[in-house]
Amino acid sequence: MKPLKVVLAPLDPVHDIGLKIIRQGLEQAGHETRLFPPDYSPQEIVRGIIEEGADVVLISRTLGYGVEEILAKFVDLVDGAGIRDRVKLGVGGMAIRPELAAELGFDAGFGPGTTVEAAVAFVEGREFIPAKKGSQKEKYGILGGATYAWRDSTIKARLDEIAEQIIAWAEKHGSPGIARARLRQEIIRRELLGENVEDLKREYAGLCSPVIADSYRNGAIHPETRRLEQWELDSLGEYVERTQGRMAPISLRSSLAKPGVFAQYGTGCPFMDIAHIKVAEAWGADGVVHFDPSWGARTEGFMEGYLTHRQDGSVITPQNLAAIKKALLPSTLWQVRAHRGLNTPETVVLAAHTGADLTKVSICYGALGAGTDPARLTVDGVESMKLAARHGLPFDVVTNEELCGVPAYKAFAGMLIGANLALHLGAKPILQPLFCYSPEVMLSGAMEDNYVDFNAAKILALRQIVDAPIWPGAPIGFLTQTEERVQSSVSTGLHAALAASLGVEAISIATSDEAYSGGPIAAASRIDTLRAVKENFRFFGRARIEPTPRAREWADEMADRIGAVLDEVANIGDFVQALYRGALGTREEGAYPGRTGQGTVTEAT
Amino acid sequence: MGSDFDRIMDALDIETFIVCRDEAEGAEIMGRIMGEMGLRDIDIVFCQHLGPGARVRARGYIFRAGERYGWLKEEAGS
Numbered sequence: 001m002k003p004l005k006v007v008l009a010p011l012d013p014v015h016d017i018g019l020k021i022i023r024q025g026l027e028q029a030g031h032e033t034r035l036f037p038p039d040y041s042p043q044e045i046v047r048g049i050i051e052e053g054a055d056v057v058l059i060s061r062t063l064g065y066g067v068e069e070i071l072a073k074f075v076d077l078v079d080g081a082g083i084r085d086r087v088k089l090g091v092g093g094m095a096i097r098p099e100l101a102a103e104l105g106f107d108a109g110f111g112p113g114t115t116v117e118a119a120v121a122f123v124e125g126r127e128f129i130p131a132k133k134g135s136q137k138e139k140y141g142i143l144g145g146a147t148y149a150w151r152d153s154t155i156k157a158r159l160d161e162i163a164e165q166i167i168a169w170a171e172k173h174g175s176p177g178i179a180r181a182r183l184r185q186e187i188i189r190r191e192l193l194g195e196n197v198e199d200l201k202r203e204y205a206g207l208c209s210p211v212i213a214d215s216y217r218n219g220a221i222h223p224e225t226r227r228l229e230q231w232e233l234d235s236l237g238e239y240v241e242r243t244q245g246r247m248a249p250i251s252l253r254s255s256l257a258k259p260g261v262f263a264q265y266g267t268g269c270p271f272m273d274i275a276h277i278k279v280a281e282a283w284g285a286d287g288v289v290h291f292d293p294s295w296g297a298r299t300e301g302f303m304e305g306y307l308t309h310r311q312d313g314s315v316i317t318p319q320n321l322a323a324i325k326k327a328l329l330p331s332t333l334w335q336v337r338a339h340r341g342l343n344t345p346e347t348v349v350l351a352a353h354t355g356a357d358l359t360k361v362s363i364c365y366g367a368l369g370a371g372t373d374p375a376r377l378t379v380d381g382v383e384s385m386k387l388a389a390r391h392g393l394p395f396d397v398v399t400n401e402e403l404c405g406v407p408a409y410k411a412f413a414g415m416l417i418g419a420n421l422a423l424h425l426g427a428k429p430i431l432q433p434l435f436c437y438s439p440e441v442m443l444s445g446a447m448e449d450n451y452v453d454f455n456a457a458k459i460l461a462l463r464q465i466v467d468a469p470i471w472p473g474a475p476i477g478f479l480t481q482t483e484e485r486v487q488s489s490v491s492t493g494l495h496a497a498l499a500a501s502l503g504v505e506a507i508s509i510a511t512s513d514e515a516y517s518g519g520p521i522a523a524a525s526r527i528d529t530l531r532a533v534k535e536n537f538r539f540f541g542r543a544r545i546e547p548t549p550r551a552r553e554w555a556d557e558m559a560d561r562i563g564a565v566l567d568e569v570a571n572i573g574d575f576v577q578a579l580y581r582g583a584l585g586t587r588e589e590g591a592y593p594g595r596t597g598q599g600t601v602t603e604a605t
Numbered sequence: 606m607g608s609d610f611d612r613i614m615d616a617l618d619i620e621t622f623i624v625c626r627d628e629a630e631g632a633e634i635m636g637r638i639m640g641e642m643g644l645r646d647i648d649i650v651f652c653q654h655l656g657p658g659a660r661v662r663a664r665g666y667i668f669r670a671g672e673r674y675g676w677l678k679e680e681a682g683s
Contacts, residue, residue, distance in 0.1 A: 226671065235677035268670035271677065275614055310671035483651040485662065518648040520670050522616040 006123055007054040009036040009045045011070060015062035018092060018114075022058065025116035026123060042074045046081050054087060056123045059106075061093040068104065075105040090122050137249055137331040140260035140286040142358070142430065143394060144505045146469045148423055152559065155465055158566040159420035166421055166575045170382035174602045176207045176300055177380045181345035181387065183207070188353050208301030215303045224295065225315055228271065228306040236271050240327045243278050247329060252284035252534045255541045259499050260333065260506040261533055264475060266291025267520055269308035270320040274327040279523045283530040287333030287357070289474075289508060290324070292316045297341020297370060298596045302350070312520075316347060321354040333357045338384055339398065340366035342376070342597050345383040352391035358430075359395040361385055361422070364414030367579050368591035369401040374579040376597035381418070382425065389426035396471050397422070398432040403478070405439040405590025408458055409558045413565035414584040417575070419468060430469045430505070433458045435495050436478035439590065446554070451480060452498055453554065456547040459502045460555035465562070472499050475510035485512035485528050493532030500537060501545040509533060611675025613667040617644065624658040631659025639663050 008023055010016035016038050023033045034052050036045060049057055059074065061067050071091060078084050084105075091101050092110035101109020108122050121128035150156035183204050187197045205216035214220040221227065252261050263280035265273045265288055277288050293313030296302075306323065307315045314320065321336065328334055335358035338347035344361065351359045363381035367374035388395050397418035399411035415431060422429035435455045441447040446454045459470060477495035481488040489512045499507045512528035513521040569578040578584060585591025610617075619639065625631040632649045639647040644665030651662040668674045 229673075232673065232677060239677050271674065272615065272668075272670040275674075275676075279614075308671045310669055484653065485651070513650075516650050518650065519646075519664065519666055520615065522618065522664065523614045524616070524618060 001124060004031050004055040004123060005053055006031050006033045006056045006058065007036065007045075007049050007052055008033060008058045008060075009040060009048070010038045010060045010062075011040075011042065011045065011074060012038055012060060012062050012093075014038055016060060018062070019058060019060050022092075022116055022119045025120050029120050029124070031123065042070070042077050045074070046077045046083075049078070049087060050081060050083060056088045056090070058119065058123075059089070059091045061091065061096065067093070067095045068100070071104045071106070079105075088123075088125075090119070092119070137251065137329070139331050139357070140333055140506075142260055142287075142333060142471070142506050143428060143469050144258065146505075147467045149467045150465070151463075151467065152465045152563070155416070155559075155563050155566060156420075158563070158570045159416060160424075161570045162417050162566065162575055163421045163424045165573060166378060166382060166417075167424060169574070169576070170379050172604050173375075173379045174604045175376055175379050175383075175597070175600055176602075177342050177345050177376070177597075177600075178383045180204060180207050180301060180343075181349050181383065184346050184349045188349070204301065209299045212299055212301035212303055221303060221305070221307065222295075222299075222309075222315075224293070224311060225303070225307045225309040228308055232271065233306060236274065236323065240274065240278075244327075244329075247278070247282060249281050249329065249331075250284045250534070252286070252530065252537055254538045256500055256537060258506070259471075259496075259504050260286040261496070261530070262287040262289050262333070262335065262471075262473075262506060262508040263526060263530070264289045264291055264508055264510070266293075266313045268293070268311050268314055270306065270314055270323050271308065272520075273314050274324055276521075276523050276526060277324070277327065277332075280526050280530065281329050281332055283527050284534060285332070285530060287335060287506070288328070289335045290314065290316075290321075290337060290356075292337065292347075296343065297366075297372065300342050300597075302343060302346065316343070316350065318350060318354070321350055321356075325355050335360060335396075338395070340370035340377075341372055342380075342600075344377065344380045345387055348384045348387040348391070348393065348395075352387070352393050356393065359384075359388055359393050360398065360432075361388065361395045361418065362398045362400070362415075363418055363421075364411070364579070364584050365398055365400040367594055368406065368414075368585045369404045371592075371594035371596050373595060373598040373600070374593050375576045375601045377594070378576050378579075379601055382421070385422045385425045385427045389422075389428075394428040394430055395422070396430040396432040396473075398474055399434055400474070401585050401591055402434045402436060402438045402440065404585070404592075406585035407440045407561075407589065408433070408438070408454075409461075409561035410565055410583075410585050410589070412458070412462065412558065413562045413569070416465065416562065416566070417569070417584075419466070430471045431462055431466075432471050432473050433462065434474065434478060435472040435476040435499065435507075437480045450548075451477075451495070452545060453547045453551040455495070455498060456502060456551040457554035457558060459504060460551060461558035461562070464555065464559055469505040471506040471508070472504055473508035475508045475514065477510065478514075481510060481512075481514040483516045485525065488512040488514055489528040489532035492529040493536035496533040497536040497540045498545050500540065501543075607675050610667050614674075614676060615666065615668050615670075617665045617667060618650065618662060619665075620660070620662040622658055622660055625654070628652050628654040628659055631661050635659075635661045635663045639665055 336351035
């Protein structure tokens, strides 16, 4: 097109940076520009427009007070000079909205967040169609380039001894959870073939807790739940379709390639989960994590149908998971946690068949901090890892027992046992140390000065042992957040910056409601922390947070102590017994071997 | 068609500064304000009193998880 003459005039005593940036874009597009100084009066600007013979005038006004009067006066002067018909007028600034601009007589108004492309399109008389960033968003590669090479051969040798013992023991044992996982696979296979599965479901019900068995036998559902109604199901489909049509998710990372950011959900209702997931996706989350209710971990078996309830954690059913999966953007990573209870192997089966990208298997935490019998979770955990390997489903191994009071080095020894066991079984584990203000550091004072050193020490210690993907959680900054949303968001954002600085693969973040226990998490609180993380990533970019020398000292100490714990577990020669005897966390520290599922481990047939 | 409140996904938060003697009075006043606005399922998420008054954040739940959400169909019908 023919180059246009564009006058850019800041009707503002100081600010003209926006116009300078737009001017660059206009010149790159081949237009002739003239930028007036910031101290011109409206009369001087109008005189300048006439002298320059401008085709288009872009006015900027950053300060909000009195903006309407000043701009109205300017438009009156342009009218009075008799040039309004041949000059196109645009105005931009923090207080400008398109409606206000039109009311004042401008041809267009540009508010905060206006792009150079939008301004150039206005000058050229083209309709501006913003690029749909979301359509270009790709699924985040959480495994990174990890080789799983062991850097500490002594630790590796101990871990191998322990893994071989666990595998040999598990081969001789079974459980109702494993039997149900196998039945579930058969149910899925036969349903896909369109075959009747009533016989399998009867058999399945026989392996469930009474409350679940009742749902198969007489349609009764768990008292905490209700079935979603048909109008809700129909409306959900329409809601998701409407929402997908306007999704253009932003990216949280600026110049950094990692970490990926996961948001946790588990409102209790799969439909509210979907609503929250869409919010998290829109505001840049790379992945979402499904939290199931705590009673689900203590109950044998899963119900079926679209079920909701009014407590934390969303009930796992094949239908609930399918509804959630259907609502996800193709670029969103989805983790369905299997890790801590009586349904661990079956959750992996359902996760894999529903299309999850990740699961979670944590034998030590489940057995020492989540109430599941150590023997039961060991045999189920091995089966779960085999299933995850078969379905190509990476999983994290978390150290939540830190929250019970178990020192990080003991929890890490347990995590490394889980990770190496997974590698022996052909799976891809991800290490999930906590970034938290744990009871251990509260007592030791290791975070008295800062939250950086001890968290950094954890990553340094793990890195000197093995080259594995690391995904701190869960959520980062746990127990540092308060009910005050600014503090909560800042703390999450800074922990995210630390994680980025340490080069980890992923993080799970809380909402700014993390410390609020009076009711459900609100969707708006998700945005608080996603914005805080984005701002921290933008602030630090490739710059690094520098830990003090204490971090290295603590890392070395931690690695030594992990080795000593593994020696003890290997010397006991029986992993389940080691859990009972407190080698991976004592009762005094807060680790209590669980009792749920006690006596349910069977001899393998 | 339902109320515009049906478009609120879950909760309505109101954050303000209340001139008051102490935290308890701030929370009490905020609770009354929420009630006057017609909100029933309310809670004080955060309240900190220093000097002249209290910074308060109150929340009114419009829909808790498991309820029948107005926004599921309200937008389509509006």
